[in-house]
Amino acid sequence: MSNEAVIQHGTVSHEVHEHHEGHHHETFISKYVFSQDHKMIAKQFLITGMVWAVIGGLMSVLFRIQLGYPDAHLPWLEDIFGHWAKDGKIQPEFYYALGTMHGTILVFFVLTAGLSGTFANLLIPFQVGARDMASPFMNMLSYWFFVLASIVMLASLFIQTGPASGGWTVYPPLSALGDASQGSKLGMDLWLISMALFVVSQLLGGLNYVSTILNMRTKGMTMTRLPLTVWAILFTAILGILSFPVLFSGFILLLFDRHLGTSFYLSDIVLSGKILPNEGGSPILYQHLFWFLGHPEVYIIILPTMGLVSEVMSINARKPIFGYMAMIASMFAIALLAFLVWAHHMFVTGMNPFLGSVFVLLTLLIAVPSAIKVFNWLTTLWKGNIRFNPGMLFCIGFVSMFISGGLTGIFLGNSTLDIHLHDTYFVIAHFHIVMGVSAFMGMFAGIYHWFPKMYGRYMNNTLGYIHFWVTLVCAYVIFWPMHYEGFAGMPRRYYDYSNWESFKQFVELNKVISFAAILSFLVQLMFIFNFIYSIFKGRRVTSKNPWGATTLEWTTPIRPGHGNWPGEIPEVHRWAYDYGKDGMDFIDQTTPVGKDESKH
Amino acid sequence: MSTHVPAGYKWWTGGKSPYNVSYGKLMMWIFLLSDTFTFGALLISYGTIRVSQNYWPDPNHVFNAFPLMGHANLPLAFVSLMTFILIMSSVTMVLAVHEGHKRNRAGVEKWLLWTILGGSLFLSCQAWEWTHMITGSHSVLIDGKIQEIGATITQNPYGPVVPGMLDSHGHAVTMPGPVGFGGFFFGITGFHGFHVFSGVCLLVLAFFWTRGGRFDRLGHYEMIEKIGLYWHFVDLVWVFVFLCFYLI
Numbered sequence: 001m002s003n004e005a006v007i008q009h010g011t012v013s014h015e016v017h018e019h020h021e022g023h024h025h026e027t028f029i030s031k032y033v034f035s036q037d038h039k040m041i042a043k044q045f046l047i048t049g050m051v052w053a054v055i056g057g058l059m060s061v062l063f064r065i066q067l068g069y070p071d072a073h074l075p076w077l078e079d080i081f082g083h084w085a086k087d088g089k090i091q092p093e094f095y096y097a098l099g100t101m102h103g104t105i106l107v108f109f110v111l112t113a114g115l116s117g118t119f120a121n122l123l124i125p126f127q128v129g130a131r132d133m134a135s136p137f138m139n140m141l142s143y144w145f146f147v148l149a150s151i152v153m154l155a156s157l158f159i160q161t162g163p164a165s166g167g168w169t170v171y172p173p174l175s176a177l178g179d180a181s182q183g184s185k186l187g188m189d190l191w192l193i194s195m196a197l198f199v200v201s202q203l204l205g206g207l208n209y210v211s212t213i214l215n216m217r218t219k220g221m222t223m224t225r226l227p228l229t230v231w232a233i234l235f236t237a238i239l240g241i242l243s244f245p246v247l248f249s250g251f252i253l254l255l256f257d258r259h260l261g262t263s264f265y266l267s268d269i270v271l272s273g274k275i276l277p278n279e280g281g282s283p284i285l286y287q288h289l290f291w292f293l294g295h296p297e298v299y300i301i302i303l304p305t306m307g308l309v310s311e312v313m314s315i316n317a318r319k320p321i322f323g324y325m326a327m328i329a330s331m332f333a334i335a336l337l338a339f340l341v342w343a344h345h346m347f348v349t350g351m352n353p354f355l356g357s358v359f360v361l362l363t364l365l366i367a368v369p370s371a372i373k374v375f376n377w378l379t380t381l382w383k384g385n386i387r388f389n390p391g392m393l394f395c396i397g398f399v400s401m402f403i404s405g406g407l408t409g410i411f412l413g414n415s416t417l418d419i420h421l422h423d424t425y426f427v428i429a430h431f432h433i434v435m436g437v438s439a440f441m442g443m444f445a446g447i448y449h450w451f452p453k454m455y456g457r458y459m460n461n462t463l464g465y466i467h468f469w470v471t472l473v474c475a476y477v478i479f480w481p482m483h484y485e486g487f488a489g490m491p492r493r494y495y496d497y498s499n500w501e502s503f504k505q506f507v508e509l510n511k512v513i514s515f516a517a518i519l520s521f522l523v524q525l526m527f528i529f530n531f532i533y534s535i536f537k538g539r540r541v542t543s544k545n546p547w548g549a550t551t552l553e554w555t556t557p558i559r560p561g562h563g564n565w566p567g568e569i570p571e572v573h574r575w576a577y578d579y580g581k582d583g584m585d586f587i588d589q590t591t592p593v594g595k596d597e598s599k600h
Numbered sequence: 601m602s603t604h605v606p607a608g609y610k611w612w613t614g615g616k617s618p619y620n621v622s623y624g625k626l627m628m629w630i631f632l633l634s635d636t637f638t639f640g641a642l643l644i645s646y647g648t649i650r651v652s653q654n655y656w657p658d659p660n661h662v663f664n665a666f667p668l669m670g671h672a673n674l675p676l677a678f679v680s681l682m683t684f685i686l687i688m689s690s691v692t693m694v695l696a697v698h699e700g701h702k703r704n705r706a707g708v709e710k711w712l713l714w715t716i717l718g719g720s721l722f723l724s725c726q727a728w729e730w731t732h733m734i735t736g737s738h739s740v741l742i743d744g745k746i747q748e749i750g751a752t753i754t755q756n757p758y759g760p761v762v763p764g765m766l767d768s769h770g771h772a773v774t775m776p777g778p779v780g781f782g783g784f785f786f787g788i789t790g791f792h793g794f795h796v797f798s799g800v801c802l803l804v805l806a807f808f809w810t811r812g813g814r815f816d817r818l819g820h821y822e823m824i825e826k827i828g829l830y831w832h833f834v835d836l837v838w839v840f841v842f843l844c845f846y847l848i
Binding site for chain 1: 621622623624626627630631633634635637638639640641642645648649652653753754778779780782783784787791
């Protein structure tokens with residue numbers, strides 16, 4: 001932290017001066033802790049997200065040890081985890097807790113808060129041309145509610161009965177009855193409280209994102225001149241604002257069922273030989289409420305990365321993004337369809353087959369806007385002067401992953417096939433590729449690309465290349481074989497497969513998958529090393545616009561102060577994608593349109 | 601034949617465009633949209649459980665009491681009064697916002713007080729209704745025995761009448777009704793009541809802000825308008841709650 005101040009003093013003196021212009025003196029607390037500056041809040045989200053990613057990733061390493069080496073006894077596990085890893089073997093309760101928390105942490109804390117929180121905060125004011133968010137105070141609250149949620153969730157890892165262990169979807173009755181399992185006790189309550197705080201954080205953030213984008217644009221920045229990153233974040237924020245409250249309602253009812261004896265989700269249950277008085281409720285109701293968020297949630301994760309990738313790809317291909325309006329239209333279509341397909345997660349719950357077929361149709365329709373986007377990315381690359389820096393490589397990796405994972409989505413979206421594939425490793429493979437790995441790839445692209453804007457330094461390229469290639473190869477080695485396991489009927493969430501004759505064929509394969517998982521985890525640690533090292537020791541950025549980009553954030557000083565632009569906010573005269581136009585490498589958005597300039 | 605529209609053509613000619621709002625008001629609108637989904641989810645959940653039951657209590661029978669009226673059968677009279685009070689509080693809120701536009705501090709204070717009174721009265725009515733239901737005593741046939749119970753989130757005395765059976769007071773004895781009734785009724789009206797309570801707190805805050813001259817210093821009474829939006833929304837939600845629990 002102290003280095004940051006040193007770096008600032010190291011820059012030309014007038015920049016340091018600009019930093020304080022029009023702002024009262026900042027203390028350490030107001031600058032780094034309770035900051036209301038969107039750039040600092042972005043960094044806070046990013047670093048908190050990274051801490052969670054390491055914790056969540058480590059969990060996956062632990063349960064992959066169990067899956068790959070079910071017979072191994074590793075004494076060091078017992079040294080660390082005590083009775084949770086008795087005899088050096090991960091115990092079933094621990095295994096389920098690991099899986100549940102891995103999902104929760106990665107989906108919500110890393111790929112929702114860590115991703116949207118970082119790039120929405122960083123890029124919205126920069127790219128629309130605003131001094132800060134509409135309400136910097138609410139923005140700060142949004143981060144601190146996330147921290148509160150994080151603390152509660154983290155605390156649940158250390159209680160005697162352990163964290164929630166009923167899967168990240170916390171279906172009742174398992175989650176509604178404290179006596180149903182170890183993880184359904186206090187851990188489940190903390191999980192729900194943490195998620196409620198998380199929803200508040202998302203709401204505060206989302207309100208800010210939408211109103212800043214709609215209301216705070218600089219002069220000339222019409223909606224159709226916005227970079228696609230901002231469009232993507234706008235749709236993401238709207239999805240969050242409309243879907244998280246439904247989850248919130250679902251959680252209220254679940255808390256009632258847990259503690260006040262209501263029967264919203266419970267009916268006709270016998271627990272340990274005792275007939276429970278609950279009747280009339282429906283666990284399927286919870287699934288509807290959950291997936292009404294749960295499905296838009298996957299787009300909350302993937303849409304921002306689509307925006308990041310479009311932007312980074314266009315810059316590094318030195319070409320305008322292909323089909324700007326089609327990109328917006330397809331994101332709109334995806335956002336709309338996101339609300340109409342949730343029940344495709346529930347084909348096997350006994351829903352009316354006619355209703356199922358409606359959801360099949362709507363689900364398969366998402367392939368259309370998705371394909372449009374992929375086509376546009378490929379045509380953006382076509383005949384571009386591609387700069388293969390780590391950011392660009394991750395963009396290409398994103399498109400590769402999105403295609404691979406998207407195609408298997410078409411399998412799962414068919415209710416007839418889904419009956420066979422439901423809850424198998426095919427599903428695991430599908431969603432990890434399409435929203436896990438590809439979202440991470442997009443996020444990495446964003447981090448490598450905007451790191452110079454965040455810290456005034458570059459990340460190390462060599463480590464970046466190693467990071468990309470190892471991640472890409474490992475991701476396919478981990479998840480590709482899972483498709484075959486799923487086809488063979490191998491169910492997800494089982495503790496040990498070695499006793500089934502039909503799954504013995506996968507013993508060696510599971511070892512390979514576990515090995516690749518551990519390797520990919522290690523290479524992420526290398527990325528984090530690169531990140532931290534580069535903050536302090538990375539190569540300095542020497543020009544305002546190192547990538548030759550057109551958008552407004554690159555017109556700010558190298559290390560912009562609170563308020564972003566030292567003088568007036570620049571006026572915008574053109575869209576964000578004038579690359580390679582009229583023989584020019586790029587024309588930034590603040591350049592007025594020339595008289596004899598060609599139309600794009 | 602297509603008509604040519606010149607560039608920069610003003611589509612909106614009716615004074616200030618309704619879309620031209622400050623970010624604060626925009627945030628309130630978006631928040632209300634979000635809250636619509638919260639209530640929507642709860643009411644739809646209620647609907648799905650209710651239609652899955654063979655029997656559901658008749659609101660005309662459940663909500664037939666009135667304070668100080670003993671056992672008189674006055675279906676929906678009390679809830680109509682509650683609804684009337686809440687809607688009137690919306691009217692006084694409109695007047696407060698109107699006075700705010702005119703920057704008339706005394707007027708704002710006056711109408712805010714009336715609105716606070718309306719909100720508080722509504723909450724008091726709800727408190728009475730809840731108490732009446734919870735502490736009520738109805739003869740219900742449970743496990744072959746007649747027991748006296750009220751309506752709570754875990755028990756429902758408003759089941760079908762047991763034919764030919766009367767309790768010691770000569771009242772009809774019922775079977776227990778679906779337990780979901782109490783859960784949803786108290787859950788949703790409680791959640792709405794919590795919104796009204798938050799609204800009253802905001803109004804009290806706004807009253808003291810107005811009194812302290814905060815909005816005169818700011819030069820506008822937009823905060824009153826934003827709280828007004830929230831207040832009308834809570835009113836509107838009540839209309840749906842009223843419809844779903846009392847009318848159908």
